[in-house]
Structure formats: structure tokens, C-alpha cells
Amino acid sequence: MAALHVAVAVVVDARQQVLISRRATAAHQGGLWEFPGGKVEPGESVNEALARELREELGIEPGASRPLLLVPFDYGDKAVLLDVHLVTQFRGEARGLEGQPLAWVSPAQLSQYRFPAANLAIVDAVQQALGD
Numbered sequence: 001m002a003a004l005h006v007a008v009a010v011v012v013d014a015r016q017q018v019l020i021s022r023r024a025t026a027a028h029q030g031g032l033w034e035f036p037g038g039k040v041e042p043g044e045s046v047n048e049a050l051a052r053e054l055r056e057e058l059g060i061e062p063g064a065s066r067p068l069l070l071v072p073f074d075y076g077d078k079a080v081l082l083d084v085h086l087v088t089q090f091r092g093e094a095r096g097l098e099g100q101p102l103a104w105v106s107p108a109q110l111s112q113y114r115f116p117a118a119n120l121a122i123v124d125a126v127q128q129a130l131g132d
């Protein structure tokens with residue numbers, strides 16, 4: 001089955017803290033922490049999906065962003081292609097608009113949170129890109 005294309009944002013603030021949010025318990029990979037994002041809809045570019053998800057989930061508008069890495073991962077019940085971007089500038093103040101808990105953490109602190117298995121590669125890449 002084709003992998004689900006997912007736009008994922010590593011949002012970084014001026015203090016080099018990274019935004020994470022907790023997935024709803026009932027969701028796929030529920031209860032774990034994640035980087036905000038979601039499925040790329042038909043007809044949408046990955047950048048459009050990224051901007052839409054950040055608006056819907058957090059109420060922020062991304063400015064500068066750049067691709068960080070692609071993570072293909074098969075969970076068995078679902079295969080995903082995480083298309084991960086570093087968002088280094090944004091307008092607005094992030095809020096959990098879907099009721100999700102948010103946390104701003106240093107790259108080093110990311111190692112203390114439980115993420116879906118595919119995210120280990122993302123945490124490594126963020127720590128390399130930003131330093132920890």
C-alpha cells in the first residue's frame with residue numbers, strides 16, 4: 001500500500017527551543033509526543049500542507065522553512081512518509097487549538113519524551129542541525 005505523505009514541522013523559536021505536542025489518545029500512535037503536522041491532501045504541495053496544519057493545530061503562520069529529512073516508516077497497520085521541515089520563522093503564538101498539550105523544549109530534552117518509532121531519526125537530525 002502507498003505510504004501516507006505527512007508534512008511535519010519542527011518549529012524552532014528565537015531561543016532555539018523546539019515545539020512538540022501530544023497526540024490524542026485515540027489517534028494512531030496516540031498518547032505519544034509528536035512534531036505538529038498532518039496528511040498532505042490531494043492537490044496540495046507539502047509546503048501548503050505544512051502551513052495549513054500549523055494554522056489549524058497551532059494558529060501560527062510559518063515564514064522561513066527548509067526541508068530537513070524524509071522518513072519512510074512502516075508501522076504494520078500504516079505506512080507513512082514523514083516529510084520533515086525546519087520552521088525557523090513564524091507569526092503568532094502557538095496554542096493547542098485541538099486541545100493538545102504543547103511543550104517548548106531544547107534539542108537535548110527531546111530525548112526525554114516518548115515519540116512514535118519513526119521520530120527517532122527526526123530527533124537525531126534536529127539535534128545535529130541545532131546542536132544540543
Ligand SMILES: Nc1nc2c([nH]c(=O)n2[C@H]2C[C@H](O)[C@@H](COP(=O)(O)OP(=O)(O)OP(=O)(O)O)O2)c(=O)[nH]1
Nearest residue numbers: 006008028029034035036037038039080116118119
Ligand atoms: N504529525 C505527525 N505525525 C506523525 C509523526 N510521527 C509519526 O509517525 N506520525 C504519523 C502518525 C500518523 O499516522 C500520521 C499522520 O499524522 P496526523 O494524525 O497528524 O495527520 P492529520 O493531522 O492529518 O490528522 P487527522 O486529520 O486524521 O486528524 O503520521 C509526527 O512527529 N508528527
Ligand SMILES: [Mg+2]
Nearest residue numbers: 036037038039
Ligand atoms: Mg496532525
